[in-house]
Amino acid sequence: MNKCERVFTYFDKNGDGKLTPSELHCCIGPIAGELSLEAVQLVVAPLLSGEDGVLGLDEFECLMESVSEQEKMEDLKKTFRMYEMEGVECITPRSLERMLSKMGESRSVDECVKMINQFDLNGDGMLSFNEFKIMMLS
Incomplete structure (x- = not known):
């Protein structure tokens, strides 16, 4: 089981193999501060492949890659500003x-x-x- 799968399993409180925006909000809320459930839904919406409104493991991995890319760009911008x-x-x-x-x-x-x-x-x-x-x- 890779790191992303372990995180997904941890977030998947009911063990159904899918993450609802509510499950995701409960887990990342303490990390992301005052991030509302609506904000989580807006972030997740473009990644959803089905009509069920939940994230499967593949979609969750895409979300994690997206977050990682955003962090990388922010780090690059900070470094650029130093020079x-x-x-x-x-x-x-x-x-x-x-x-x-x-x-x-x-x-x-x-x-x-x-x-x-x-x-x-x-x-x-x-x-x-x-x-x-x-x-x-x-």
Whole structure:
């Protein structure tokens, strides 16, 4: 039994192999704070393959993958903002040089230009978030 199956089984209070929005709400409510049952239903609705309004294991796995992807994107955005120090929504050679220096890795601005050029898809000499994302996920 994989991790997702164990979580699914734990959430499936009545053991019927399906999660109702109510079962899901009871389990994630303490984690998600003030998340209402209606909010849970809205999140779950696009994943439902049947008319019964409940999640099977496959649909639950899709939900967990979606949550994991959202967390990954939030982490990438936070990391990007650490490098973006000049008020522009891009990483410049100088901002990269400063951040690397703070991390104890001394690089010249020219070296940072070369690093950025490897992933600078539009040729503007800076990394946008999308270019940064491609770099980090490749």
